[in-house]
Amino acid sequence: MANNKTNRCLYLSDFKSFIESDPYSILGRIHDAFHGQALTTTDEAWNSEINLLQSVLVPWKDEDAEIIFEYDIPRLGKRIDAVLLLRGIIFCLEFKVGQKDALQSDVEQVMDYALDLKNFHRYSHDRIIVPILIPTKHRSSSNSFTPSVYEDSIFNPLITGANGLQNLINGVLQHARANTPGTIKDWIISPYTPTPTIIEAARSLYENHSVEDITRHEADKVTTDATIAYILDIINRSKKNGEKSICFVTGVPGAGKTLVGLDVAVKQSYQEDGTFNVDNGAVYLSGNGPLVAVLTEALARDNYKKSKNKGEDKKLSDSRREVSKFIQIIHRYRDNMLAKIKNPVVDGKLEIDPLKAVRLQQSGYGEVEHVAIFDEAQRAWTHKRIADYLKRGGTYGNKLKVANFPMSEAAFLIWSLDQREDWATIVCLIGGGQEINTGEAGISEWIAAINNRFQHWRVYISDKLTEPEYAEGKVNDLLKHNSKVEYSERLHLGVSLRSFRAERxxxxxxxxxxxxxxxxxxxxxxxxxxxxxxxxxxxxxxxxxxxxxxxxxxxxxxxxxxxxxxxxxxxxxxxxxxxxxxxxxxxxxxxxxxxxxxxxxxxxxxxxxxxxxxxxxxxxxxxxxxxxxxxxxxxxxxxxxxxxxxxxxxxxxxxxxxxxxxxxxxxxxxxxxxxxxxxxxxxxxxxxxxxxxxxxxxxxxxxxxxxxxxx
Structure with a gap:
């Protein structure tokens, strides 16, 4: 029968249970897992896909294989129409119900899904991935099964109408000589882990066009280098001593907090000789959707233009994918951790559900990065706001309902890094007096979480956090009984890069x-x-x-x-x-x-x-x-x-x-x-x-x- 152990998709089942189930029952399961109101056209599309695949998959009905509808690729916010895990091969299916022609944009879409899995999905790194576009009224079918020229085990996209899908899948299995039945264990809950290849690409992209270029500053005196060096020293200290640490960076508007965050993310991920440091990665996270979108697009466009000028065969989507290694939306990081917890929450205590998560040697049940940089940390949600959000079923697409959620967003983010079994560092970038939405907790919620739940974390804090703009000037009082606090002027960016002609x-x-x-x-x-x-x-x-x-x-x-x-x-x-x-x-x-x-x-x-x-x-x-x-x-x-x-x-x-x-x-x-x-x-x-x-x-x-x- 269908397996609902995960929140990463709308439907998961073995082939046999799927084929023998009533189509309307399957549609009902998808509806139950979907957050929001499905449009009539969406309903019709799902119904068509269900009926088609129930017929197409009959030859493999009794094999150990799985079908997944609307799979959410971890932390990328992208959803694949359907995934088939058959004989160790990953089939990515993108349906265009009622469509006759195969559009280039649609082919690129399904190829991008395959590339995202290859680059960011741990249990797909070493697997054959087959992207298939299905305009259901298309009259012909691909007959050439060619792996891509990049030798990454991804097939060039295949195209077929509804009538040719079964033969196409069978042809792929024969071409790949995939004769051994079997799904891919725990694929549905695979950790997010970027490949070294994608990280090297991101590093190259970032170095060719840093965020410093975007700020266009002309300041004579810039303090970002000292701040970056101090944060990297905290990270090294935490690693050496096996500690958990959190540091709070303040700055005047335009002082370069984003630049500091991204520089730390990049420099922390590489050793001095420039090679990728697989055990010490960092990620820059922001809850500011427009900021992430604009930064990602600015860096990606610039890289794409430079690649074209060099005569390289590269798509804009490739550049965007490379940027997304370092720049991500905080809500997706949060939701990926939420998908791992035992639900419902009992006695106000969050626990990892081992059926929903994979325990890795270094990170335990935490995420792959040791270091998480939270931009605009003052915008983290209050306990009431996130609890109300999750009580309704918060994540768009999946109904991730969590009743009686016991923490503020700040506390949950610290808890997420605390799941690492070795060491971790959180960097909070804070703008003073910039909470602009109802339910934004400000810096005091981070400090309350440390005091109440995470007393074992070391705290490094800007000496400017004592000013009225931050937690209404109550930071000293909030931390006066914490013996693990260290203040430093190097965690404050006092020079505005943005307003270089008017630092005041x-x-x-x-x-x-x-x-x-x-x-x-x-x-x-x-x-x-x-x-x-x-x-x-x-x-x-x-x-x-x-x-x-x-x-x-x-x-x-x-x-x-x-x-x-x-x-x-x-x-x-x-x-x-x-x-x-x-x-x-x-x-x-x-x-x-x-x-x-x-x-x-x-x-x-x-x-x-x-x-x-x-x-x-x-x-x-x-x-x-x-x-x-x-x-x-x-x-x-x-x-x-x-x-x-x-x-x-x-x-x-x-x-x-x-x-x-x-x-x-x-x-x-x-x-x-x-x-x-x-x-x-x-x-x-x-x-x-x-x-x-x-x-x-x-x-x-x-x-x-x-x-x-x-x-």
Missing amino acids: LSTFVHSLLSFNPDTEELYKNVISHRYPIVLTRSMDKARSWLRQQARGTQQTGILISKVSARFKPLAVHVLPQSEDNAVHWFLEDKTDVRSSNYLEEAATEIQVQGLEVDYACVLWDADMRYDNGKWSFWKFNGKTQWIPEKNVETQKYMLNAYRVLLTRARQGMVICVPEGNSNNTHEGFPEDTTRLPIYYNSTYEYFKRIGLTEI
Whole structure:
């Protein structure tokens, strides 16, 4: 019968049980495991695939073989329609139900799945992998079974319609001389382990175009080298002493925390002679989807262009795959560990289920890397948020439901590394005052987890974590009874690479938002270092100013808070929430209307945190208003009026949103506070009650008093 021991697929069964089961029963199992509402077309596709494969697999019904639907490749976020494990061979099937033609993009898709398995799936490294594209109405079938020219045991993609699939599978088995029945033990729960080949490729790619190039800094004094060296020393100490350690790195906006994280990930994975260090790998993880998407695409595009110029036969997807060795989404790492636990959780204690995980000699039940670098660690979820999420069934695609989840996300990530049986190091990269979403725990949750659950971990901490922006200045109190704490100034990045003409920009922004008396003086200091900050009430003037400032390939963009609501009257649209949209907004050039340079679509703090443009317009809406020496916070009801926001926690997130927006520009910015609509109807009533001038005037006057130059 079907085996539901894993959360990595929607359906798993031996051939015999699958063939003898009622198709609607199988469809029901798939539905039960699926998170979200399946579309009618998805249902029809699954039903067609089930019926087809029940017929196709009959010749091998009594063999020890397995079928898997919707397999989630560990930590990559990619799902294969169906996998057959037959006579030691891995068949990757991609269905295009109702389609007649084989499109090049579809062939590339199924080939990419095969390559992802080969490069990242431990129990596929040394196996024959056969990618098959099945446009079900295709009238012909491949008749040439050719391994790829790279000698990696991957067949060149095969194409067949529904009618030819059985003969095609049989032909592959005969060609490969696969006569011994058998599945691949524990393939479904295989660990994620990149091959040395993919890691060497990633290293080469990274060295050819580092994230330092993306930051385009011109700072004379850069502290990243000292910070990287200090972290690597902590890692070496942990390895030598067989310890678990965690270090917290702080930095002003744009100081290069991402650069530090990726450099540590790369340098930790190689020995001094440049060879891959198989036992000491590191991974850079971020919960910021747009950041990961933009970094990955920027590095991959550059590598692809360089490879083409050298005459190398390389696809863009190959470059993306190489980048994904080092840059990954934190939620996929988390979900891969969640798939290993005993469920339901008993007595508030997380335990590994040995039926769901493979215990490796070095890493035990932990992940393959010794070192995990968590960017924007302050955004890790609170216990309530992750517990509510998992209670519903959190992971998209698979219903990974965990009732009574006992930990915050920070605690669970430490627990995940604690599963290693030798040593481990966590590097937390932290932006001060940048929690921007409800349910983001901030740094205090990491410290609470160490104090309450992981007292055996050594703690290395930036001396700047005692400042108000981090855990509300309570870090010393939180750690005063912990004897394993070491403070160091080398864990703070105090020089902004992004704002190389105004190292004090972040200080000015903090002062501006806090109404400090030195704000005017700090503004003069910033602009004296050739970092212009100007003020306007007109989006036309703001756009004109941005276009005048930017030269060559310098990038401009409009930024708004996610709570903003009344920007359409100013001919501004919000950038839709999608990683692809963020990639286009940041990376396309001035010839592409999807580019930020067109100044039509505005990105929110969610899409730009950790990233930047050269010149920005911060469009200030009525969601945050100056009110007699303090900020008042408002949310639009979507119809007729702004409603006061009274929740203190939400107010903090709204304030931090503007902190993020005001520190995204490398070279200068214009702040646009609209005039609102002062017109009345014939009857004497306001033409637009949602944009009354009173909503904006006090904020504008506050900026004027500080001395911001108006254009």
